[in-house]
Amino acid sequence: MRILVTGATGTLGGALVPALLKAGHEVRALSRAKREDRGNVEWIWGDLISGKGVEEAVRDVDAIAHLATSGRKGRGAVDVPGTRTLLLLARQAGRPHVLFTSMVGADRAAHGYLRHKLEAERLVTECGLDWTILRLTPFHQWLHHRLGGFASLPALPVDRSLPWQPVHTGEVAARAAALLSAGPEGREIEFGGPEAIDTEALVQTWLRAAGLRRPCVPVRYPGRLYAAQRAGLLLTDALPQGEITWHDYLLPPEAILSDDFASEHTASPTSPATQPEQDPDLRVYGGDEGYERPTRS
Ligand SMILES: NC(=O)c1ccc[n+]([C@@H]2O[C@H](COP(=O)([O-])OP(=O)(O)OC[C@H]3O[C@@H](n4cnc5c(N)ncnc54)[C@H](OP(=O)(O)O)[C@@H]3O)[C@@H](O)[C@H]2O)c1
Numbered sequence: 001m002r003i004l005v006t007g008a009t010g011t012l013g014g015a016l017v018p019a020l021l022k023a024g025h026e027v028r029a030l031s032r033a034k035r036e037d038r039g040n041v042e043w044i045w046g047d048l049i050s051g052k053g054v055e056e057a058v059r060d061v062d063a064i065a066h067l068a069t070s071g072r073k074g075r076g077a078v079d080v081p082g083t084r085t086l087l088l089l090a091r092q093a094g095r096p097h098v099l100f101t102s103m104v105g106a107d108r109a110a111h112g113y114l115r116h117k118l119e120a121e122r123l124v125t126e127c128g129l130d131w132t133i134l135r136l137t138p139f140h141q142w143l144h145h146r147l148g149g150f151a152s153l154p155a156l157p158v159d160r161s162l163p164w165q166p167v168h169t170g171e172v173a174a175r176a177a178a179l180l181s182a183g184p185e186g187r188e189i190e191f192g193g194p195e196a197i198d199t200e201a202l203v204q205t206w207l208r209a210a211g212l213r214r215p216c217v218p219v220r221y222p223g224r225l226y227a228a229q230r231a232g233l234l235l236t237d238a239l240p241q242g243e244i245t246w247h248d249y250l251l252p253p254e255a256i257l258s259d260d261f262a263s264e265h266t267a268s269p270t271s272p273a274t275q276p277e278q279d280p281d282l283r284v285y286g287g288d289e290g291y292e293r294p295t296r297s
Pocket residue numbers: 006007008009010011012013030031032033046047048049050066067068069070071078082101102103104136137138139140142143271272273
């Protein structure tokens with residue numbers, strides 16, 4: 001199949017593109033940055049907000065993996081109007097299967113960023129094309145990057161009452177690639193990490209892996225989204241689920257690791273969106289370049 005990947009340069013996109021190539025698909029990748037085509041990856045320059053390049057991107061594709069997002073601070077600009085533009089042009093071009101990545105809890109706690117994800121889900125389910133919604137829990141790589149922002153603080157504000165269910169993007173990519181290969185589900189599918197851990201455990205493991213010592217100050221994060229998270233609404237018990245734990249992501253059990261496993265499962269401090277251009281053919285799991293894996297003490 002020829003599959004368009006929006007958000008191909010992002011944390012998940014960096015893992016999905018090689019997973020799709022490995023499954024034998026041709027990939028067309030959309031980015032606001034100009035890139036050279038390589039192997040079975042055709043890069044299209046385009047912007048979902050202005051709509052430039054999108055008509056060309058959706059032409060003659062069998063499926064669309066729609067991952068692009070303007071993130072939590074982007075006020076839904078890509079998730080909602082960008083998704084509307086993509087779907088409109090995709091419908092004019094043909095009948096591709098649309099797989100949209102959303103967040104676990106979007107239906108149960110539509111506050112903040114999740115409100116935009118739910119609105120985008122509705123656009124997808126009502127657009128007249130065949131669809132699959134893949135709702136995900138937070139990525140290891142995203143949490144790792146986010147915690148890095150706290151590293152310079154003398155103490156970390158920690159709300160112990162919040163459960164997290166981090167998942168590895170390599171495993172998300174494998175799930176998304178399998179769903180794209182299998183065809184439209186016409187339903188919402190949840191996929192999360194193997195365990196729920198509280199913020200204190202999350203932070204302590206991260207501090208250990210980073211070789212840092214910081215006191216944790218107990219706080220209670222405000223707002224409706226955190227209240228929903230506290231109530232467990234952002235967790236899923238759907239099966240299958242990921243197998244790589246937060247601990248093993250940050251502190252891989254070296255005794256059972258082969259070199260291949262280690263190179264595929266090391267952590268990433270930043271989104272590939274902020275990295276220099278890389279060859280997607282060379283990667284199996286994305287978002288891991290340039291990161292020095294912590295060694296066990
Ligand atoms: N991160 C998480 O923990 C998490 C958890 C659950 C679900 N999700 C969902 O998973 C999906 C992927 O997330 P991610 O963390 O991999 O994203 P990301 O790393 O933040 O990357 C965002 C991507 O969106 C693209 N993009 C941004 N603005 C665009 C625009 N105007 N036009 C076209 N493309 C644009 C960027 O491409 P260019 O910069 O190359 O244009 C980039 O590839 C999203 O749907 C997200 O909501 C993420």
